[in-house]
Amino acid sequence: MNYSLGELAQRFGLEVAGDAAVHIGGVCTLSPGVSGRIGFLANPRYKSTLAQTQASAVIVGRKDAGSLTGNGLIARDPYYAFAQVARLFDASKRFEPGVHATAVVAADAQIGEGVYIGPLVIVESGARVGAHSYIGASSFVGSGTTLGTACRLEARVHLNAGVTLGDRVQIQPGAVIGSRGFGNVMGPKGWEEVPQLGSVVIGSDVEIGANTTIDRGAIDDTVIANGVRLDNLIMIAHNCRIGEHTAIAAMTGIAGSTRIGARCMIGGAVGINGHIEIGDDVFILGRAMVTQSLPDKGVYGSGLPIAPAKDWRKTVARVRRLGKLEDRVRAVEQHVGLKGQEQDDDDDVHNNG
Amino acid sequence: MNYSLGELAQRFGLEVAGDAAVHIGGVCTLSPGVSGRIGFLANPRYKSTLAQTQASAVIVGRKDAGSLTGNGLIARDPYYAFAQVARLFDASKRFEPGVHATAVVAADAQIGEGVYIGPLVIVESGARVGAHSYIGASSFVGSGTTLGTACRLEARVHLNAGVTLGDRVQIQPGAVIGSRGFGNVMGPKGWEEVPQLGSVVIGSDVEIGANTTIDRGAIDDTVIANGVRLDNLIMIAHNCRIGEHTAIAAMTGIAGSTRIGARCMIGGAVGINGHIEIGDDVFILGRAMVTQSLPDKGVYGSGLPIAPAKDWRKTVARVRRLGKLEDRVRAVEQHVGLKGQEQDDDDDVHNNG
Amino acid sequence: MNYSLGELAQRFGLEVAGDAAVHIGGVCTLSPGVSGRIGFLANPRYKSTLAQTQASAVIVGRKDAGSLTGNGLIARDPYYAFAQVARLFDASKRFEPGVHATAVVAADAQIGEGVYIGPLVIVESGARVGAHSYIGASSFVGSGTTLGTACRLEARVHLNAGVTLGDRVQIQPGAVIGSRGFGNVMGPKGWEEVPQLGSVVIGSDVEIGANTTIDRGAIDDTVIANGVRLDNLIMIAHNCRIGEHTAIAAMTGIAGSTRIGARCMIGGAVGINGHIEIGDDVFILGRAMVTQSLPDKGVYGSGLPIAPAKDWRKTVARVRRLGKLEDRVRAVEQHVGLKGQEQDDDDDVHNNG
Incomplete structure (x- = not known):
C-alpha cells in the first residue's frame, strides 16, 4: 500500500501543499515522525512539532497551512482527513469468507454470502447472519438472533438468544449482549427472579467495546439506536434506550429504564440513575453522578477533584x-x-x- | 401457553376482577399494552394508563382495584404476582439434557442426571455437577469444582479449580469465579506474588451477573451466602464475605477482606474499602464511597450530584x-x-x- | 509436601524460634489456625491471636519475637517470608506440557519447549509462544503475537493480533489485551472510526486481572512496563503508558494517552483523565477523581466519604x-x-x- 500525496488529495478532496509526488506508505505521530509516512496536526499545542517531524507529510487545517515547513495536505478537518487516510492502511478488518472447521453452526442458521465464521464459534438454531459479516473466534450467536450486513464480532462476543443487530455493528471481545436484567422481587423466602422476557435491539453503525454488558429488557426491549458508540466495560441495564449518535466513554453505568437522547457525549465512569431522562445534546463530564433527569442541552459535571x-x-x-x-x-x-x-x-x- | 384469568388466580392465590374466562397468552407493559396479554400496576405514577391500556387484564394491588376499568387480578403485592405469572411464559430456561459432542468432559467428572452440557464446554477432572444443572456454551468448570442441583451457567462462565456452588446458582456470561486475589508483596526486585490458596464458596439461590469477577481467598475462602444477588461488572476481592439475601447493583467494587451483612441493598458503582464491616440491613445509595465500617442498620450515601x-x-x-x-x-x-x-x-x- | 521449620529457615534465611524439627504441611490464618500449618503476624492488631492460635508455627517480625508462645520463624519482613513459604504449597501453577487435542494451533505458530496449550485454545498464524508458557483453556493468541518465557494465560485470555508480552506475564480469565481504542471522529453522517493501528506492548513480570481491558494504541503502542500489577476490571485506554512496578487496584480507569510513572500505587475505582501525567511514586487513594497531572511524589485523594x-x-x-x-x-x-x-x-x- 503506497499512495502519492496527490492521490490522497484527490481521493479525499484535500489540497496538496508542496510535492504532490511524495509517496506515503503509512501513518505516524508527528513526534518524532517516520519518513515515508504521513502525520496530522489538529491540536495547536503540538504546532511546534511541525518543524522537527520526520514524517514525509502532515495533514493540517487551513489556519495552520502557513506553518507547514515540508509537504502536506490541507483539510477543513485535519483529524477527519487523517482518519480517512489511515483507513487505507488498516488491514485489520480484511478477511477471507468461510466457515472454520471447528465452528458449531446449527443446520437451520441462515448465513449470508461472504460471511466469515471463525474457529470455535457457536451459531445456534434460527440465527440469521447478514452478508459480509465477520463472526470472530469463540463468539456465541444465540438462537433466533439477527445480524445485519457487514457486522463484525471481533472475538468472544456473546449475543443472547433473540438479540437483533442492524448493519455494520462492531463489537469488541468479551462484550455480553442480552444478559439477564437485574430483576428481582422479594418473596417469602428471599429474592425471586422476575423473568426478563424482552431482548436487546441494536441499530446500525453501532460500536460496542470490550467486556461491556447490555442487559435484555424485562418486558419490552433495551434499545441502542443507530450510530451509538460505547467504549469498554460499560453497563447498560434493562430497558434503557440510548439515542442516535450518542457516545459513551469507558466504565459508565446506566441503571434500568433510563432514556438518553441523541448526540450526547458522556464521559468515563459516569454513574446514571435508573428511570430518568437525559435530553439530546447533553454533555456529561467524566465521573459525574447523575441523580436526576437532565432534559436540557448543556454541559454537566460533579465531584470533587483530586x-x-x-x-x-x-x-x-x-x-x-x-x-x-x-x-x-x-x-x-x-x-x-x-x-x-x-x-x-x-x-x-x-x-x- | 395460554391460561384463563381464573386459572392464574387459583394458581397464585389471587382474586379475579371481571371475566375469569379471559385468556392470557403472555405479559406486556401497560402502555400501550398488548391484547391477549396481562400487565401490572405497582407504581401509582402509572395509574392513568389503566384506562387506556390494550392489555386484556391487569394485576393490581387491593388499593387500586377500584381503578380497574377492564379485567384484572387483585394481589397483595402486584409486582410479586406479576413475576409469578411471567415465569409461566419464560421459556428461556427450558432445556433437553445431554452432553454436546464438542464438550470436553474429563472421564472422572461426576455428572448428575438430567444435566445439560453445551457446545465447547470444558469440565475438568474431579468436577461434580449436580442433577438438572445447565452448563451453557463455552463455560469452564475447573478441576475439583462442585455444583449443586439445578445450577445454571448461562454461557462462558469461568469456575476456577476448587470453586463450590450450592443449589440453583445462576451465573451470567463472562463472570469469572475464583480468579487470583490481588495479593502482592514488594520484594528486592519488585512485586512478588502472594499465593492465593483459598477458594470461593457460593451458597444456594445465588445469582451472579455478566462479567462480574469474584477472586478466590488468600488462605481462607471468599464466601457468598445463600440468596445473594449480584448484578453485572461487580468486583468482589479476596476473602470478602457477603451475607444472606444481600443484593448489590452493577459496577460496585468491594476491596479485600470486607464483610457485608445480611439483607443489605447496595446501589450501583459503590466503592467499598477493604477490611471493614457492613452490618445487616444496611442500604447504601448508588455511587457512594464507603471508607469505614457501617455497623448500624440505616440508609447511607455520599457524593456531590450533577x-x-x-x-x-x-x-x-x-x-x-x-x-x-x-x-x-x-x-x-x-x-x-x-x-x-x-x-x-x-x-x-x-x-x- | 512437608518441611521442617529448620528447613524453611535455611531455605529463606530466617531464624527459628522453638523446635526446628516441627513439621509444616501448609499455611493457615492465625485465627483459629490449623495444626500442622504455619501462619504469620504482620499487623500488630492481631498480636493477641498469637497465644490462642492452633497453628503449629507462626512467622513474626523481630519486634514481635518476644510475644511468640509456641514455635515460629523470625523474619525481617514476615509477610514477605510468608509469601515465600506459601509458594512452596501452591500447586495451582504446575502443569504437564503438551497441546490439547482440541486446540486450534496455526501450522506456522512457533511454540517453545515445555509449553502447555489447553483445550479449545486458538493460536493464530505467526504467533510465537516462549518456552514453559501456559496457555489456559479457551484463550486466544492472535496472529503475530509474541509471548516471552514462562508466561501464563490462566484461561479465556484474549490477545489481539500483534500484542507483545515479555517473560513471566500472568493474565487472569476474561482479560482482553489489544481491543480497539475508542477512536471516533464525527463525519457528515455520524461517528466514523479512526483506525487503531498501534498495538499493546507489555513488559516482563506483569500481572493482569480478570476481565481487565487494555486497548491498543491509535498510531503508537499502549505500553505496560516491567513489574506492573493490574487488578480486575481495570480499563487502560489507547496510548497510555504505565511505568515500572506500578500497582493499580480493581475498577480503576485511565483515559487515553495518559502517562503514569514508576512505583505508583493507585487505589480501586480511581478515574484518571486522558492526556495527563502522573509522576513516579504517586499514591492515589481509592475512588479519587484525577482531573489533572500530578507530577510530584505524594499521597492524593478526593471525594466525600459515606x-x-x-x-x-x-x-x-x-x-x-x-x-x-x-x-x-x-x-x-x-x-x-x-x-x-x-x-x-x-x-x-x-x-x-
Whole structure:
C-alpha cells in the first residue's frame, strides 16, 4: 500500500501543499515522525512539532497551512482527513469468507454470502447472519438472533438468544449482549427472579467495546439506536434506550429504564440513575453522578477533584462542619443586626440507589 | 401457553376482577399494552394508563382495584404476582439434557442426571455437577469444582479449580469465579506474588451477573451466602464475605477482606474499602464511597450530584476556599466580640486506597 | 509436601524460634489456625491471636519475637517470608506440557519447549509462544503475537493480533489485551472510526486481572512496563503508558494517552483523565477523581466519604448554597467594617470528560 500525496488529495478532496509526488506508505505521530509516512496536526499545542517531524507529510487545517515547513495536505478537518487516510492502511478488518472447521453452526442458521465464521464459534438454531459479516473466534450467536450486513464480532462476543443487530455493528471481545436484567422481587423466602422476557435491539453503525454488558429488557426491549458508540466495560441495564449518535466513554453505568437522547457525549465512569431522562445534546463530564433527569442541552459535571491527601482530609472535615459554620454566620448576623437568610435544608437530592 | 384469568388466580392465590374466562397468552407493559396479554400496576405514577391500556387484564394491588376499568387480578403485592405469572411464559430456561459432542468432559467428572452440557464446554477432572444443572456454551468448570442441583451457567462462565456452588446458582456470561486475589508483596526486585490458596464458596439461590469477577481467598475462602444477588461488572476481592439475601447493583467494587451483612441493598458503582464491616440491613445509595465500617442498620450515601458544569466549577472553587471562609468568619466573630468555635482539622477520614 | 521449620529457615534465611524439627504441611490464618500449618503476624492488631492460635508455627517480625508462645520463624519482613513459604504449597501453577487435542494451533505458530496449550485454545498464524508458557483453556493468541518465557494465560485470555508480552506475564480469565481504542471522529453522517493501528506492548513480570481491558494504541503502542500489577476490571485506554512496578487496584480507569510513572500505587475505582501525567511514586487513594497531572511524589485523594443519607442530603444542600454563605459573610464583613477578601471564581477545574 503506497499512495502519492496527490492521490490522497484527490481521493479525499484535500489540497496538496508542496510535492504532490511524495509517496506515503503509512501513518505516524508527528513526534518524532517516520519518513515515508504521513502525520496530522489538529491540536495547536503540538504546532511546534511541525518543524522537527520526520514524517514525509502532515495533514493540517487551513489556519495552520502557513506553518507547514515540508509537504502536506490541507483539510477543513485535519483529524477527519487523517482518519480517512489511515483507513487505507488498516488491514485489520480484511478477511477471507468461510466457515472454520471447528465452528458449531446449527443446520437451520441462515448465513449470508461472504460471511466469515471463525474457529470455535457457536451459531445456534434460527440465527440469521447478514452478508459480509465477520463472526470472530469463540463468539456465541444465540438462537433466533439477527445480524445485519457487514457486522463484525471481533472475538468472544456473546449475543443472547433473540438479540437483533442492524448493519455494520462492531463489537469488541468479551462484550455480553442480552444478559439477564437485574430483576428481582422479594418473596417469602428471599429474592425471586422476575423473568426478563424482552431482548436487546441494536441499530446500525453501532460500536460496542470490550467486556461491556447490555442487559435484555424485562418486558419490552433495551434499545441502542443507530450510530451509538460505547467504549469498554460499560453497563447498560434493562430497558434503557440510548439515542442516535450518542457516545459513551469507558466504565459508565446506566441503571434500568433510563432514556438518553441523541448526540450526547458522556464521559468515563459516569454513574446514571435508573428511570430518568437525559435530553439530546447533553454533555456529561467524566465521573459525574447523575441523580436526576437532565432534559436540557448543556454541559454537566460533579465531584470533587483530586488534591493532596492532607488537604483532601481537611476539606472533608470542613464540608462536614458546614452546618456549624452556617450557625456561626447566623449568630454573627443576629449579633450585628443583619437579618440571616432562610435556609432550605430540604433540597431535593434524587438518588434511587 | 395460554391460561384463563381464573386459572392464574387459583394458581397464585389471587382474586379475579371481571371475566375469569379471559385468556392470557403472555405479559406486556401497560402502555400501550398488548391484547391477549396481562400487565401490572405497582407504581401509582402509572395509574392513568389503566384506562387506556390494550392489555386484556391487569394485576393490581387491593388499593387500586377500584381503578380497574377492564379485567384484572387483585394481589397483595402486584409486582410479586406479576413475576409469578411471567415465569409461566419464560421459556428461556427450558432445556433437553445431554452432553454436546464438542464438550470436553474429563472421564472422572461426576455428572448428575438430567444435566445439560453445551457446545465447547470444558469440565475438568474431579468436577461434580449436580442433577438438572445447565452448563451453557463455552463455560469452564475447573478441576475439583462442585455444583449443586439445578445450577445454571448461562454461557462462558469461568469456575476456577476448587470453586463450590450450592443449589440453583445462576451465573451470567463472562463472570469469572475464583480468579487470583490481588495479593502482592514488594520484594528486592519488585512485586512478588502472594499465593492465593483459598477458594470461593457460593451458597444456594445465588445469582451472579455478566462479567462480574469474584477472586478466590488468600488462605481462607471468599464466601457468598445463600440468596445473594449480584448484578453485572461487580468486583468482589479476596476473602470478602457477603451475607444472606444481600443484593448489590452493577459496577460496585468491594476491596479485600470486607464483610457485608445480611439483607443489605447496595446501589450501583459503590466503592467499598477493604477490611471493614457492613452490618445487616444496611442500604447504601448508588455511587457512594464507603471508607469505614457501617455497623448500624440505616440508609447511607455520599457524593456531590450533577450540576451544570459552570455551577459545578464554582462549587469546587468554593469548597476549596472553605478554609479561608472559616478564617473570615472567625475574624468577624473576634471583631464583634463573639467567641469563635474551635475547629477540629483532624477529623478522621478512613481510606486505605 | 512437608518441611521442617529448620528447613524453611535455611531455605529463606530466617531464624527459628522453638523446635526446628516441627513439621509444616501448609499455611493457615492465625485465627483459629490449623495444626500442622504455619501462619504469620504482620499487623500488630492481631498480636493477641498469637497465644490462642492452633497453628503449629507462626512467622513474626523481630519486634514481635518476644510475644511468640509456641514455635515460629523470625523474619525481617514476615509477610514477605510468608509469601515465600506459601509458594512452596501452591500447586495451582504446575502443569504437564503438551497441546490439547482440541486446540486450534496455526501450522506456522512457533511454540517453545515445555509449553502447555489447553483445550479449545486458538493460536493464530505467526504467533510465537516462549518456552514453559501456559496457555489456559479457551484463550486466544492472535496472529503475530509474541509471548516471552514462562508466561501464563490462566484461561479465556484474549490477545489481539500483534500484542507483545515479555517473560513471566500472568493474565487472569476474561482479560482482553489489544481491543480497539475508542477512536471516533464525527463525519457528515455520524461517528466514523479512526483506525487503531498501534498495538499493546507489555513488559516482563506483569500481572493482569480478570476481565481487565487494555486497548491498543491509535498510531503508537499502549505500553505496560516491567513489574506492573493490574487488578480486575481495570480499563487502560489507547496510548497510555504505565511505568515500572506500578500497582493499580480493581475498577480503576485511565483515559487515553495518559502517562503514569514508576512505583505508583493507585487505589480501586480511581478515574484518571486522558492526556495527563502522573509522576513516579504517586499514591492515589481509592475512588479519587484525577482531573489533572500530578507530577510530584505524594499521597492524593478526593471525594466525600459515606454518611447517613439524611446527613448527606443536608451536606449537599449546604455545599450548593456555599455561594450564598460567602455573600452573607461578605455582607457582615462590610457591615462591621472588615474588608472582605477577594474571591476567585475562575479556579481552574480540569476535566476533559
